[in-house]
Amino acid sequence: SQELEQSPQSLIVQEGKNLTINCTSSKTLYGLYWYKQKYGEGLIFLMMLQKGGEEKSHEKITAKLDEKKQQSSLHITASQPSHAGIYLCGADPTGNQFYFGTGTSLTVIP
Amino acid sequence: EAQVTQNPRYLITVTGKKLTVTCSQNMNHEYMSWYRQDPGLGLRQIYYSMNVEVTDKGDVPEGYKVSRKEKRNFPLILESPSPNQTSLYFCASRYRGSNTEAFFGQGTRLTVV
Numbered sequence: 001s002q003e004l005e006q007s008p009q010s011l012i013v014q015e016g017k018n019l020t021i022n023c024t025s026s027k028t029l030y031g032l033y034w035y036k037q038k039y040g041e042g043l044i045f046l047m048m049l050q051k052g053g054e055e056k057s058h059e060k061i062t063a064k065l066d067e068k069k070q071q072s073s074l075h076i077t078a079s080q081p082s083h084a085g086i087y088l089c090g091a092d093p094t095g096n097q098f099y100f101g102t103g104t105s106l107t108v109i110p
Numbered sequence: 111e112a113q114v115t116q117n118p119r120y121l122i123t124v125t126g127k128k129l130t131v132t133c134s135q136n137m138n139h140e141y142m143s144w145y146r147q148d149p150g151l152g153l154r155q156i157y158y159s160m161n162v163e164v165t166d167k168g169d170v171p172e173g174y175k176v177s178r179k180e181k182r183n184f185p186l187i188l189e190s191p192s193p194n195q196t197s198l199y200f201c202a203s204r205y206r207g208s209n210t211e212a213f214f215g216q217g218t219r220l221t222v223v
Contacts, residue, residue: 031209042114042200043214050209088153090212097168098143098202098212102152 003027004089006101013079014109021074021104023089029069033090037103043088046074076106084108112137116201116215123191123222131186131218133201139213140206142184143168144176146197147217153200159184160206191222 003026013019023032031050035043047056049065049072056063060077076083089101114135123129135142143158145168155168159178173195175187184203188195198219204212 033211035214040198040217040219042216043202043212045211045213048209048211092209092212097155097158099155100153102150 004091004099004101006087006089006104008104009102010105010107012107012109015080016078019076019079019106021087021106023072023074023101025070025091027070027093029065029072029091030093031091032065032069032072033092033098034063034072034074035088035090035100037086037088039085046087079106079108081108081110112213114201114203114213114215116199116218118218119216120219121221123220125192125222126190129188129191129220131188131199131201131220133184133186133203133215134182135184135201135203135213136182137203137213138181139203140181141210142178142201142203143212144174144184144186145200145202146170146195147200148197156186156199188220191220193222196220196222 005024007022033048034046037043047063052067052069054065062075065072086103088103092098117132140161144156145153147153154170157176159165201215202212204210
């Protein structure tokens with residue numbers, strides 16, 4: 001199975017600060033997904049990365065997949081309270097099973 | 111609007127009383143799956159279905175059943191719920207194949223007393 005380890009487990013930042021969440025895989029990633037979950041609610045798709053070195057941005061969130069395709073990072077610039085939630089990385093190496101990291105809980109203090 | 115709909119959103123039941131959580135998607139996705147989310151354990155896959163009449167076990171299938179008689183529906187059945195099945199459940203769907211976005215339902219919070 002694919003194991004995804006996220007760090008940190010939780011993060012508390014002041015509004016306006018930048019932050020980075022990491023996702024490390026035990027195997028080569030052939031597709032890495034980032035989702036956001038508001039507490040107790042469903043998952044919202046953020047981005048998908050496929051190629052080594054790929055980088056994608058959406059509003060103030062940027063995700064990168066390293067060249068070796070075993071690590072991804074999610075960077076939020078100038079964080080806002082609306083960014084608060086749980087961020088999950090996911091992978092689907094076989095097309096059958098989606099594996100998720102344990103998540104990073106983000107709190108943004110106004 | 112493209113969506114995955116789960117019902118109910120909240121459910122409190124007693125040990126041993128059979129229940130069904132419904133999941134329906136309107137995107138004509140072949141692939142559907144069920145997850146449970148528990149503190150410290152993250153999201154774990156219970157069952158998945160690659161298409162109609164095709165289902166397979168995920169990582170934690172014990173105590174659960176599923177069926178896929180129609181493409182749009184994928185109900186999760188707990189024949190005899192136990193307190194250790196108290197959890198937050200999510201249904202997801204996507205097009206078949208790797209590297210396709212999965213769409214998630216809003217979740218069902220189940221408490222078994």
